[in-house]
Amino acid sequence: MMDKKDQYILAIETSCDETAVAIVKNGKELLSNAVASQIESHKRFGGVVPEIASRHHIEQITIVLEQALNEAKVTMEEIDAIAVTEGPGLVGALLIGVNAAKALAFAHQKPLVGVHHIAGHIYANRLEKEFSFPLLALVVSGGHTELILMKEHGDFQVIGETRDDAAGEAYDKVAKALGLPYPGGPHIDRLASEGKAAIDFPRAWLEEGSYDFSFSGLKTAVINTLHNASQKGETLKKEDIAASFQESVIDVLVTKTYRAAQEYQVNQLIVAGGVAANKGLRAKLQEQFAETDIEVLIPPLSLCTDNAAMIAAAGSIAFEQGHRAGLDLNANPSLSLERYARRSRK
Numbered sequence: 475m476m477d478k479k480d481q482y483i484l485a486i487e488t489s490c491d492e493t494a495v496a497i498v499k500n501g502k503e504l505l506s507n508a509v510a511s512q513i514e515s516h517k518r519f520g521g522v523v524p525e526i527a528s529r530h531h532i533e534q535i536t537i538v539l540e541q542a543l544n545e546a547k548v549t550m551e552e553i554d555a556i557a558v559t560e561g562p563g564l565v566g567a568l569l570i571g572v573n574a575a576k577a578l579a580f581a582h583q584k585p586l587v588g589v590h591h592i593a594g595h596i597y598a599n600r601l602e603k604e605f606s607f608p609l610l611a612l613v614v615s616g617g618h619t620e621l622i623l624m625k626e627h628g629d630f631q632v633i634g635e636t637r638d639d640a641a642g643e644a645y646d647k648v649a650k651a652l653g654l655p656y657p658g659g660p661h662i663d664r665l666a667s668e669g670k671a672a673i674d675f676p677r678a679w680l681e682e683g684s685y686d687f688s689f690s691g692l693k694t695a696v697i698n699t700l701h702n703a704s705q706k707g708e709t710l711k712k713e714d715i716a717a718s719f720q721e722s723v724i725d726v727l728v729t730k731t732y733r734a735a736q737e738y739q740v741n742q743l744i745v746a747g748g749v750a751a752n753k754g755l756r757a758k759l760q761e762q763f764a765e766t767d768i769e770v771l772i773p774p775l776s777l778c779t780d781n782a783a784m785i786a787a788a789g790s791i792a793f794e795q796g797h798r799a800g801l802d803l804n805a806n807p808s809l810s811l812e813r814y815a816r817r818s819r820k
């Protein structure tokens with residue numbers, strides 16, 4: 475017999491180019507985490523094509539759903555709530571997940587919970603380790619670069635964010651300029667470990683005390699350096715460009731994160747999003763925080779990039795806090811984290 479107190483959340487994530495369904499028990503225990511990636515289909519275009527993403531999600535969603543239920547050995551009757559990414563993301567892609575979640579909730583008479591994608595990236599870490607507040611989260615992905623302060627579950631205060639390109643976006647654009655395949659982050663990461671940071675690229679510190687970020691100047695500096703070299707007939711080592719670019723990104727990310735962690739006297743630092751997979755960033759953060767009492771949590775690679783387990787983990791807390799969406803739930807492509815937080819704490 476199933477223990478009545480156990481909570482089972484089924485979650486769906488389709489905000490970008492992964493169709494994902496996962497089942498999580500009691501907010502922390504991963505029972506299944508099915509992901510169908512579309513990267514191969516988008517590669518030849520050098521980025522995600524929204525129409526192609528939507529079409530793939532439609533084709534994959536029921537297959538991935540079945541896989542997640544089979545792997546978890548859980549039936550729909552046992553599920554307590556359906557969580558779904560409602561935003562931010564590509565509207566056409568989000569809609570597939572939102573509609574699939576609504577259909578499931580309606581057909582099986584289950585509560586529906588809308589989840590913010592970034593809350594999901596943060597909560598991926600709770601599948602590994604219980605949170606200790608106050609905590610600071612550094613969210614670095616293809617669409618986001620944010621420093622978020624959390625004083626309790628479901629409470630998100632954005633203390634810094636990018637003013638232009640996201641960190642992952644800068645990685646992907648620089649990779650493109652270097653002729654590397656999409657997504658470029660992992661390729662730059664690998665090349666960086668083989669090169670020397672010999673080129674002094676700029677660091678955008680912004681105004682005194684600001685926790686905001688800016689990466690477009692750095693991206694332009696890399697592209698200009700490549701153009702100047704090719705006009706002079708020189709060839710720069712890709713490894714050195716990658717290493718110099720990566721050092722600039724990591725220097726700014728780690729310095730600002732460290733300063734914010736000290737100022738807000740946090741117990742934990744959480745690193746989340748696709749760029750959290752970066753080996754250079756992980757190593758530098760571990761090194762910088764080693765001397766402090768602050769615990770650094772970085773999820774395993776499979777939980778760094780988009781997945782539905784993180785949506786289930788965040789959805790579990792939102793569900794416990796009484797957050798419910800109606801069958802009129804819509805995709806919300808530019809949903810703000812703070813608006814979402816206020817709503818889920820009601």
Ligand code: KG4
Nearest residue numbers: 615616617642657659748749751752779780
């Ligand atoms: O979180 P994510 O899977 O999707 C978004 O919500 O954006 O992040 C994808 C981003 C891409 O820009 C990709 O290049 C970057 O994460 N990324 C990396 C690494 N692995 C993935 N960036 C730097 N180093 C990596 N190892």
Ligand code: ZN
Nearest residue numbers: 615747748780
């Ligand atoms: Zn993401």
